[in-house]
Amino acid sequence: MCGIVGYIGDRQATEICLAGLKRLEYRGYDSAGIAIVRDGELEVMKVVGKLAGLAEALEENPLEGTLGIGHTRWATHGKPSKVNSHPHTSMDGRIALVHNGIIENYAELRDQLESEGFEFVSQTDTEVIVHLVDKYYEGDLAAAFRRAVKDLHGAFALGIVSADHPDQMIAARRFSPLVLGIGEGENFIVSDMGAVREWTDQVYVIDDDEMAVITRDSIELTDLEGNPIEREPYTIPWPADAAQKGGHKHFMHKEIHEQPRAMRECLLGRLGAPEKSINLEGLNLTEDEIRGLRKVVFTACGTAYHAGLVGRFLMEKLARIPAECDLAAELRARDPVVLDNTLAIIVSQSGETADTLVALREFKEKGAKVISVVNVVDSSIARESDGVVYIQAGPEIGVASTKAYTLQILTISLIAAHFADVRGAASEHELIELRRAMLGLPEQAQILLDREEDVKRVAARFFESPNALYLGRGVNLPSAMEGALKLKEISYIHAEGYSAGEMKHGPIALVEPSLFTVAIAIKGDVYDKMIGNIQEIKARSGPVIGVAFDGDTEIPRQADEVLWVPESPEMITPITVAIPLQILAYHIADMLDREIDQPRNLAKTVTVE
């Protein structure tokens, strides 16, 4: 999605904005721009394409000044073009504004403004905002901004500067993320904490329908009526370099390798020993509420949805609570019936995915208790939930979600095991074994990472295949779906994740030598059936990559290649199985020389419906 950076201080705003926008590149964009205020003038530079083009243009025509705003645009209204890129300016060129989100009533606002003589130069929804501010401006920028924002329906994170106010930058948000960086004699606005961490670890996360008037020495938070808001600064918990690649070729590779540490951090303070019960601070559910639950519904998008599918399985298998998992984007269309004592579990890495946030609000409106499993602290989904269990993954920059996925499942496993314990749905022995297995995951993850070269060899054998099929059953059907998503979103190879039991109902028609199949055949309830599926594919000359427990002697006989995972209780194998499939997708995409951290057409956070 779009990226926003604003700066007011005594350093060159151009440098700060460019550096901040660079750290927001992962969000995906197609154009970029910057506006600088100096000596009573406002200057704007915009380009179509990458930030390097903007930096080059600024080299040739430097914009000097210590107040400025910058933007990277991911087109929603109006094609990628210079005129549609941000910042957008008022007709007299004195006010500049950047925006992330979608203004749903922009068409009627535009008609109204045009009827009042305002001339538009772009096809964007954003341009209506800067003309509205201009319309209401009578010398007080904050007052004009406040009035303008109240006319807006939809989602926005906004930054605005004016040539007539060289000591002021204004920001506001509804639905789209925005963070205020607190410096010494300087302050920042950014789309997320990773963009500002190099300069400060002190930030304000502003809430929906709040705004800030920012000077070099102050940040005044208010609501849209201008009422002051008191808020404690938040300290960003990770070091400045955490948002950088740390020697890895791609953020995705770094994040795959961060999983053992991240799993330890996710377990820390929650699960101390197999014999100890699980402590989930932030869950905000009493034991009586847990015992009274009649249904659990997971909802999410993309990879988080796959984690939700695993969660549904665990919630039924472990806690014996009826459970469902719905695609967030489909939920509203379904107008679900929500019974009393229903718990909705919202899964989201960013905590800002629009479809997921809408689903959360749907469940709240229908009376469900809502908890969320989220990575980004204080994100919109986290703040609108009744309880939050953070996955503690640290910043995930690569568009393809890896460590967040395994930690979402681990966090959901902790919740399901806790529910099973409170409801007496599992024996003490079963719970001890499950907790022991969870505590062993960081070590198993490291073992899997140490096998990277073996997986890379398998990738080298299949990276030129045009199609792939990923098959799984039971708790590892979501693993097949996730493995396919990982491959398709970074390598652009068409890959489908499918129930192996469904093969004979259609997909088997696809099998031929050019299509490789990944078959997840770990020992458990569905093992024999998976062997049957592998044989069906081999009989039709389809190459098969099996995923099997260490020491399995049958799968190497049946499959062409094997990705080995350490033995563990079947219920937590979606976590271990995910890692070799992440590595396989990564190396196939790397061999195809893909833009792995920013795949085409994709954004890290989809903040539009």
Ligand code: AGP
């Ligand atoms: C996963 O690799 C994709 N980047 C995408 O499917 C992502 O999982 C989805 O957009 C949900 O994002 P969220 O977890 O931030 O809500």
